[in-house]
Amino acid sequence: MVAVADPTDALTGPGLGPRAEPPGPAPGRWPLVAVAVGLGCLGLAVLLWPGSSLGQRADQARAATTAAEANAGALASQVAAARAATAASVQAAEAARDEAERLEQQRRDLLDAEQAAGQAEDAALVGLQAVIASADAVVRAQNDAVALANRGDAAGERAVLRSQAVPAVDRLQADVAAMAPLLEPLRAAVAELAGQLP
Amino acid sequence: MRPSRRSVGAVLAVAVLAAGVLALAVAAGQRLGALIILAAAQQQEAAARADLDEAASAAAAAAAEQDAAAVDGQRAQSERARAATALAEEQARIVGADRQGRLGRVEELLGVSSAQVQRFAAMNEAALTAQTALFNDLVRDSNDAITRVNDLWRGLISSGPGVAPSDPAV
Numbered sequence: 260m261v262a263v264a265d266p267t268d269a270l271t272g273p274g275l276g277p278r279a280e281p282p283g284p285a286p287g288r289w290p291l292v293a294v295a296v297g298l299g300c301l302g303l304a305v306l307l308w309p310g311s312s313l314g315q316r317a318d319q320a321r322a323a324t325t326a327a328e329a330n331a332g333a334l335a336s337q338v339a340a341a342r343a344a345t346a347a348s349v350q351a352a353e354a355a356r357d358e359a360e361r362l363e364q365q366r367r368d369l370l371d372a373e374q375a376a377g378q379a380e381d382a383a384l385v386g387l388q389a390v391i392a393s394a395d396a397v398v399r400a401q402n403d404a405v406a407l408a409n410r411g412d413a414a415g416e417r418a419v420l421r422s423q424a425v426p427a428v429d430r431l432q433a434d435v436a437a438m439a440p441l442l443e444p445l446r447a448a449v450a451e452l453a454g455q456l457p
Numbered sequence: 458m459r460p461s462r463r464s465v466g467a468v469l470a471v472a473v474l475a476a477g478v479l480a481l482a483v484a485a486g487q488r489l490g491a492l493i494i495l496a497a498a499q500q501q502e503a504a505a506r507a508d509l510d511e512a513a514s515a516a517a518a519a520a521a522e523q524d525a526a527a528v529d530g531q532r533a534q535s536e537r538a539r540a541a542t543a544l545a546e547e548q549a550r551i552v553g554a555d556r557q558g559r560l561g562r563v564e565e566l567l568g569v570s571s572a573q574v575q576r577f578a579a580m581n582e583a584a585l586t587a588q589t590a591l592f593n594d595l596v597r598d599s600n601d602a603i604t605r606v607n608d609l610w611r612g613l614i615s616s617g618p619g620v621a622p623s624d625p626a627v
Contacts, residue, residue, distance in 0.1 A: 290470030300477025
């Protein structure tokens with residue numbers, strides 16, 4: 260058995276002394292405190308209990324999300340349609356430009372062919388002018404000879420014929436022969452031009 | 458053995474305390490859950506609105522591109538129409554110039570001239586050999602050819618650019 264020290268025992272010192280009252284409610288009051296705390300917790304729980312406003316706000320947010328997604332989807336469809344229309348317009352514009360360029364090139368080719376035909380025609384007409392001039396010289400010489408013959412100057416007629424008319428005919432023949440190489444390019448140029456006409 | 462009044466009160470107090478603490482915990486949990494759900498919904502809404510704004514911007518840009526492409530397409534169509542009109546005008550002008558017909562007249566003129574060379578030579582020969590009747594026949598025939606050549610030459614000159622004859626006489 261353990262001996263309890265006597266607080267007044269001189270051999271063991273002054274001892275523990277009398278025990279002080281513990282802090283807080285008196286031992287007989289803690290049920291009241293517990294009830295008060297419990298009721299306070301209940302009141303706080305009532306205050307903290309999530310009302311319908313939070314749910315409504317969440318529902319509104321979900322509805323707004325759904326609407327925004329739907330609108331975004333509709334806009335995406337519009338974007339796709341607009342891009343398709345843009346691509347079609349761009350393609351049509353490129354085709355029109357290609358066609359315009361082709362037509363312009365066709366016009367330039369036509370003008371080039373016309374210029375070539377004009378140059379060939381001018382060359383041919385220059386040759387024809389030489390033919391005409393030679394023929395004119397023949398006619399003049401023959402008329403001179405006829406005039407002498409009509410005056411009874413047969414010798415003069417023969418002299419004019421031999422010295423002027425016969426050489427003029429030879430020159431006319433040479434000028435006519437010289438036209439052949441001028442006609443070939445003219446025929447080719449006119450055929451090329453005709454091939455570019457509708 | 459009957460419980461004392463103090464024991465019953467203590468039990469009731471503990472029950473009230475436990476009920477209050479439990480209710481507080483449940484309410485706090487419920488509220489915390491609702492706040493989390495709301496925050497998630499609002500986050501999704503914000504993301505959806507951002508996507509919507511982005512889609513709206515893309516739609517506006519696409520519409521602007523479509524308008525620009527349409528305008529460019531109309532411009533290209535106008536260019537094509539102008540090119541087609543210019544080509545048609547040139548074709549009509551060249552067809553009107555009738556270079557095929559002019560070539561035909563040149564060839565006919567050259568053919569008549571070539572035949573006329575033989576007539577002139579025959580005329581000279583007839584004159585030199587005093588074949589007056591043959592000479593006069595050749596002169597008439599030659600004069601007809603000269604008239605024909607002159608008509609052809611004038612037709613060539615009047616139908617377009619070319620070299621004017623100094624004195625058409627063939």
